[in-house]
Amino acid sequence: MYRYDEFDAAFVADRLNQFSDQVQRRLSGELTEEQFRIHRLMNGVYLQLHAYMLRVAIPYGALSPRQLRKLAHIARRYDKGFGHFTTRQNIQFNWPALKDIPEILGELASVEMHAIQTSGNCIRNVTADHFAGAAADEIEDPRPYAEILRQWSSIHPEFTYLPRKFKLALSGAPHDRAAIQVHDIGYQLVKNEAGETGFAVYVGGGLGRTPMVGHKIRDFLPTKDLLAYTQAIVRVYNLEGRRDNKYKARIKILVHEKGFEAMRDAVEAEFAADKSDLLALPQNEIARISAYFAPPALTERPADSQALKARRARDPAFAGFVDVNVAKHRQDGYGLVTISLKPIGGIPGDATAEQMELVAELAEKFGHDEIRVSHEQNLVLPHVALDDLPAVYDALRAQGLATANAGLISDIISCPGMDYCSLATARSIPVAQRISERFADGPRAREIGAMKIKISGCINACGHHHVGHIGILGLERKGVETYQLTLGGSGDESCTLGDITGPGFSYEDVVDAVETVVDAYMGLRASPDEDFLSAYRRVGMAPFKKALYERDSGSDI
Amino acid sequence: MPLYKNGSFVQDAWTTIREGEAISPAGHVIAPLAWWQAERQAFDQSHVPIGVLIEPGASIDDFIADLPRLAVIALVIPKFQDGRPYSMARLLRERHGYKGEVRATGEVLIDQIQPMLRCGFDAFEITDPITQAALEAGRIPGVAHFYQPGVNEAPQPGARPWLRQAGR
Incomplete structure (x- = not known):
């Protein structure tokens, strides 16, 4: 696991002082609320429906026991005794007081953590495969590269005021557990024919109101060029990305409007024009960072326990x-x-x-x-x-933590929805709770098999519903919540956006609708080994549509 | 307008004009790029100092040929959250080796001074009184440790890693 050296610690202390100063200047009126908003967001402080929210980065999802204990302490001392882990390897505290936030950041700094760039129009917390360094299918551990990207992107002077947020994700295995194709840039570690390690690079993926699957912009990028190539992409985006409309400001829109080939040419031209080798990663630096991620010494054990x-x-x-x-x-x-x-x-x-x-x-x-x-x-x-x-x-x-549902139907991703979020148009957590209660984690859930349900409470899609095997999007129509279903989405290496089934369902009916889809799948799957996604890809939408919308009136009511 | 340069407020020798206004034969005028390009013939034989005003949507390619002729490039910051001028400043310095003045004009606020300096800006037109007071007091908020090379910040030889350096 990465450990801060004196430089890293001094940097985080700098940032804490800078932010504390900004809080002071806001309180004294030197900074307007609009000016302060940008600064607080850059440090993970949001104003939510009921209170401030602090979002803390857990870079590439790695935590030590000491850090997790500190998060527990913060939850207990400054919040209501719990924290919320997000879909981007962050943890959110939903009830801290603004005056306590500098102190919380000090507590975090004491265990080498921070909230830098967990929000704002900058390069966000870098995410990676949560099985990194342990998975059986891994080519190489992505965490050292994620750490290098984290350092390089921290308070980057050129890229602090991008058109919109910018998210990087890395995967070290052919099976993508980090959803890299729905990130602004996704990096997949690969080997070339000479056996060298590099990255396949994807650009322009994203969810939100205009979901897009990323385009592969490079089949093989040598590891030494990781930062220089990233700089080229972000620079083209910074200069050319739209700033007239925040909903059209992500790089996916630039790629879409400019055209992928033109975007690729622009990035390659920018990359080629940079003759300096300042950003070239020396092998010994990669090795130095990688040493922090050396696998633990595991005693040999028999395969069968x-x-x-x-x-x-x-x-x-x-x-x-x-x-x-x-x-x-x-x-x-x-x-x-x-x-x-x-x-x-x-x-x-x-x-x-x-x-x-x-x-x-x-x-x-x-x-x-x-x-x-x-x-x-x-x-x-x-x-x-x-x-x-x-x-x-x-x-x-x-401790109530043995729910046996990883990857099953009740392992639901949900945004906070109307219960916490000021943008939400519908409830999402209660829908997740009701689905979870309907299917639970017993034999029925196991029989259904691999199933990812993802729920968003508005079109900003924080619950990633577009890439749910079953996606649920909560909207508001004439003051009433209505839930749209999508089927067949996937965020892995076979990345696909889900298809909308048709008219939405009421808050009351949406769980029944999900069950109807599940029952239809159970009835049509070729064998118990054919999971929902495979079955959907084989048969398409028609049978599900039929089950959802063409029930004989009366017989099902 | 107060001009902050090289650590203090200095007399601004330059006048910024709008399109349609005459470019003084004595120079020391910062003209909108299009206006300069329309009028430049008149200055073919002259060596008076000229500057241009660049809107953030412009491309450096539009005036790359003029760089040797230009003593000031004033990059417009329409809103402090607009990041385009930062990339332009770096490109001017690092890619094109531009040695003249790179000036920030528009919504230039104290919290953006450090990143702008690091991107190669060296002059700032200040309209915000709080920013002016802070600069006069020598207070430029920021960090003192950097994870990436900045313009005119040569990595310390022999120092650890490839990118890190303590601030100036």
Whole structure:
């Protein structure tokens, strides 16, 4: 895990002083609210419906137990005892007082954390695969590159006032768990024919009101050019991106309006014109940063764990948890444990201070001091010996953290919706809660299999509904909430935007509509191995449309 | 208008004119780019100092040939959140080796002075009284550690990593 050196610590201290000064100048009237707004956003401070909200960066989702304990402490001392993990590897505190925020930032700095660029029209918190450094299918660990990008983009003088926010995501494996194709820039680590490591680069993806899948702008970018190429893309965007309309200001619109080929030519020309090698990454610098991410020393263990087998045999709930929440580790005898923050009927992504402390303790005892936050709003213990799974499971269960639904229908991504957000046009959390209660995490959910439901409470699409296998978008029509369904979306390497089923459903009916889709899928799937997305891609919208809208009147009511 | 340059307020020797106004034969005039381009023939034989006013939508390619002739390039900051002039300033300095004055004019506020300096601006027309007071008091808020090279900030030789440096 990356550790700050003196330089990093001094930088964060600088930033804290700068922000504290801005708060003072706002309070004394030297800064207008509009001027201050830009500065506070650049430091993760939003004004929400009820209060200020502080969004803290968890770069590429990596947390140490010490950091997670600090987040628990902040939740307890400055908030209402919980925090909310977001879809971009951040944590949000929804109830801090503005006057406390400099102090909270000081607490964060003491554990090498900050809120820099978690909002604002700048390069945001850099995200990466939450299974990085542990997944069986990984080509190379993306975290060192994510860290390099994080440093380079921090208070970048040229790129602090971009047309709009700018999001980077990295994946180190062919299976994309970081949704890189719906980011402003996505980087996929690949090997070329000579066996060298580089990046396939995607540009212009994004969700929001105009969803777009990113275009592959480079098949292979040598790792040394990571920063120079990123600079070229961001510079073209900074100069040419629209500033007349905030809804048309993201790079995806520039790519769309300029045309992808023209955009690629502009970026390549800018990249080629930069003759300086100031930004070229020396191999020894990559190695220096990579050393921080050296894999933990895992003792060799047999691939089959007797302890696991024995417990499985007598405890179906445990077996269900292992089947669903434990992913394959690259080393035999270990697993990646997803700790679901989607308790049945709960609020997706919320964790109490006590839960955070438990996870920190488990990471220390059984997880080589590593915790990850996934963009799917769950936590991950990336290196757990299979022999330790019974103990980990029992401890999680005692704190209500053993929901066995990772990747299943009740593992729902949801934006905060009308319950917290001033932009929302509909409730989303309560819809997630009702779906979760309907399907739960038992045998029925397992039978349905892999299913990603994503819910947004307005067209800004913070809940990523466009890439949900089933997406739900809450809108307001004449003062009444109505929910549009999309089917067949996917945020992985087969990135696709979902198709709208047709007219929307009321708040009361939307859960039944989801169930209708699920039942239709269960009836038409070729085999239990054909998951919803595959089945949808095979049969298309027609059967689902029929099930949703052409029911015989009376028979279903 | 108060002009801040090289750490203090100085007498501004330049006059900014609008399109249609005459460019004084004595020079020291900052003219809108299009106006300069329309009038430039009159100055073919003259060496008086000339400046141009560049709106953020313009491309450097539009006046790249004029660079050797220009003593001042004034980049308009229509709103302090407009980031285009930052890229233009860096390109002028780093790509085109422009050594004249790169001036910021428009909504120039104290919190943007440091990033502008780092992008190669070296003169600032100040209209905001709070910004003026802060500059007069020598207070330029910002950070003192940078993760990327700035214009005229040569990375310290032998210092750690490729990009980091303490501020000046």
